[in-house]
Amino acid sequence: MINSTRGRPSILVVDDTPGNIDVLREALKKDYTIRPALDGVTALKIAAADPKPDLILLDIMMPEMDGYEVMRRLQADASVREIPVIFVTAASDIESELKGFELGAVDFITKPFSHAVIRARVSTHLELHDARKKLEKQNQELKAKSDLLEKIANLDSLTGISNRRHFDEVLEVEWSRALRNNAPLSIIVADIDYFKGFNDHYGHIEGDKCLCLVAQCLSSSLQRPTDMVARYGGEEFVAILSGTDIKGAELLAENWRAEVERLHILHAASAVAGHVTISVGYATLVPTRSMMPYYLVGVADEMLYQSKGMGRNQICGREIPPFF
Ligand SMILES: [Mg+2]
Structure with a gap:
């Protein structure tokens, strides 16, 4: 289930093979707006422009700038660092998977994949991301309240100076x-x-x-x-x-x-x-x-x-x- 407060989420799909983008678009177009990018530079531009994508599906093997480099640059930019990234690749060796996670990917999907699996993973990671955001916001509110309470507890109620x-x-x-x-x-x-x-x-x-x-x-x-x-x-x-x-x-x-x-x-x-x-x-x-x-x-x-x-x-x- 997609968080209803979010509206229709948009997903940036990065792959140098247009056919691969079409496959992902087919799998996801019912619930999501797909924004395609055929290379890393375009992907970074789309990711940084408002409104930002809610999730990124990122191919690893691309000429010029590969998926790892795109990931590194996303992580280096505070304004896009928190967008969840799922690597999508034909590579199925453990090493490239580990490298993806080390760089900050939330998941790793190897081709070929079923539509149901890609939908489930995308939906799960969007939900997790929303839940984490919500929790962070609640923590901040709680912290602000407890700071205020502590401040009040330190003050003399008549004069407003310390007690x-x-x-x-x-x-x-x-x-x-x-x-x-x-x-x-x-x-x-x-x-x-x-x-x-x-x-x-x-x-x-x-x-x-x-x-x-x-x-x-x-x-x-x-x-x-x-x-x-x-x-x-x-x-x-x-x-x-x-x-x-x-x-x-x-x-x-x-x-x-x-x-x-x-x-x-x-x-x-x-x-x-x-x-x-x-x-x-x-x-x-x-x-x-x-x-x-x-x-x-x-x-x-x-x-x-x-x-x-x-x-x-x-x-x-x-x-x-x-x-x-
Ligand atoms: Mg590729």
């Missing part, structure tokens, strides 16, 4: 990378000052808006594609900066603090300013095997509390010296 789960994953990866490269790794944590007061004063809807604005602000301040920022929980954010030393971390921490001030989100319940501010802590180290990734996060967190203790709307950081 804690994704942060944990990236931290493991970047920690290992830094360990291998003997490179510095920095963590920055930021917390919105007097956020409970903000929520109490303006309500939770405004509170959520504030979180989104701050999240976008922090995210757009990142410099390099490998830098990532996540919502760590509540009104706390965290960034991983791979290959970044203490100077780089300090620059970004201060940039974060200044950029959030520049948002100028009114905050009547803040004791430090009339607008929303953040306190920031950062820490840098070159990982060694005796350390755990969360040690670095813990130190950055301590630095954040130091910023809070020093009056908020400021940054504090520490470079952790190597120990073994």
Whole structure:
């Protein structure tokens, strides 16, 4: 059975003997449109022009360009490589058959053949080809869906930046990378000052808006594609900066603090300013095997509390010296 979605399939029949083409045309004309070619060059032209044939019946023994060479050229062209090719030949030795399969033929038919056999083989290979195409398409769709799901699973649903789960994953990866490269790794944590007061004063809807604005602000301040920022929980954010030393971390921490001030989100319940501010802590180290990734996060967190203790709307950081 021919796939009904395809319409009437067309078959390119390549043979230097017109009589052989006539025999194949007789066998197949009921179900297929036959496009004849008497030499390799013409065959390649027909194969490459749209609409392309659905299948190719290819004679091996031809003067100038033989069937093997036609096959090689078809395989070298991505636009026609997937058209199934069946070799049709008088040769019945195993070697030429193997050579045909090695070159990418899907089947091998030796002359003389019965009409029923050629019809069955052509129909089978068209079906197989359709089934494979369908499967490839389904796989692609499935992959796209699973990529999307994974992406969604990594995002914080309110702010749209990465969530804690994704942060944990990236931290493991970047920690290992830094360990291998003997490179510095920095963590920055930021917390919105007097956020409970903000929520109490303006309500939770405004509170959520504030979180989104701050999240976008922090995210757009990142410099390099490998830098990532996540919502760590509540009104706390965290960034991983791979290959970044203490100077780089300090620059970004201060940039974060200044950029959030520049948002100028009114905050009547803040004791430090009339607008929303953040306190920031950062820490840098070159990982060694005796350390755990969360040690670095813990130190950055301590630095954040130091910023809070020093009056908020400021940054504090520490470079952790190597120990073994
Ligand atoms: Mg021939």
